[in-house]
Amino acid sequence: MAKRPFVAGNWKMHGTRAELGQVTHVSIETETIPEVLVALCVPATLITRAVSASPGFLIGAQDVHHEAKGAFTGSVSVKMVKDAGAKLTIVGHSERREMLGETDAQVRAKAELAIDEGLKTILCVGESDKVRETGQALNVVAQQLEASLPDRVTAPIHLSIAYEPIWAIGTGKVPSTGDIGAMHGRIRQVLEQRYGDGAASIRILYGGSVKGSNAKEIFAIDGVDGALVGGASLEADDFMPIVHAAAAGVKA
Numbered sequence: 001m002a003k004r005p006f007v008a009g010n011w012k013m014h015g016t017r018a019e020l021g022q023v024t025h026v027s028i029e030t031e032t033i034p035e036v037l038v039a040l041c042v043p044a045t046l047i048t049r050a051v052s053a054s055p056g057f058l059i060g061a062q063d064v065h066h067e068a069k070g071a072f073t074g075s076v077s078v079k080m081v082k083d084a085g086a087k088l089t090i091v092g093h094s095e096r097r098e099m100l101g102e103t104d105a106q107v108r109a110k111a112e113l114a115i116d117e118g119l120k121t122i123l124c125v126g127e128s129d130k131v132r133e134t135g136q137a138l139n140v141v142a143q144q145l146e147a148s149l150p151d152r153v154t155a156p157i158h159l160s161i162a163y164e165p166i167w168a169i170g171t172g173k174v175p176s177t178g179d180i181g182a183m184h185g186r187i188r189q190v191l192e193q194r195y196g197d198g199a200a201s202i203r204i205l206y207g208g209s210v211k212g213s214n215a216k217e218i219f220a221i222d223g224v225d226g227a228l229v230g231g232a233s234l235e236a237d238d239f240m241p242i243v244h245a246a247a248a249g250v251k252a
């Protein structure tokens with residue numbers, strides 16, 4: 001991997017105080033692996049506790065609202081997650097796009113607000129199985145990305161893209177290495193068209209059924225700069241082999 005790899009866990013709607021030991025375990029072990037940037041995106045309710053339990057470790061939120069503040073009952077703003085101690089947020093996860101109808105324009109607004117506030121931001125894109133079957137995955141994801149990318153990127157260094165095919169999330173299915181490489185190449189093209197030289201600092205992560213058993217193969221693909229990990233991030237014993245695989249990829 002050309003860049004320092006980035007491996008981020010997305011706990012989704014899992015985790016209470018009882019699971020904070022997993023955060024501590026990951027944070028302590030990653031101190032010995034400086035060649036990989038590691039983060040855990042925990043539920044909003046756990047951010048403050050996770051930050052206290054693992055000083056210096058990168059804790060993220062899983063979403064933020066697309067408005068800076070206002071009458072949005074139950075929602076959490078960029079400033080709020082930052083105040084809680086998050087240094088990172090995911091935006092545009094397919095579970096929010098698909099189940100909650102979030103639009104590309106909203107995802108773009110979230111990313112702009114987050115980056116303006118200095119949060120690292122992982123912006124997710126990915127195609128459905130139907131789109132993959134029609135052979136249009138590259139075009140559809142490129143269009144989704146173009147519409148979701150922030151126009152104003154004061155600091156592209158804060159942005160990562162996660163390519164997460166919807167049909168690979170939580171299913172144990174993973175695209176072929178050729179398909180992942182082709183998609184990451186296409187995403188890189190879109191980033192270069194939009195940001196020119198600024199695109200060089202943007203990492204492109206793969207997400208969807210990444211495990212300790214397949215991480216090495218995925219990290220060896222040209223254009224893969226890390227991973228966004230769901231199920232296998234919940235337990236440190238499942239997550240750390242993925243981080244170690246990323247570190248091994250740097251040395252290879």
Ligand code: 13P
Nearest residue numbers: 010169170208209230231
């Ligand atoms: P899984 O690793 O459980 O497939 O989830 C991927 C994901 O959605 C991460 O955001």
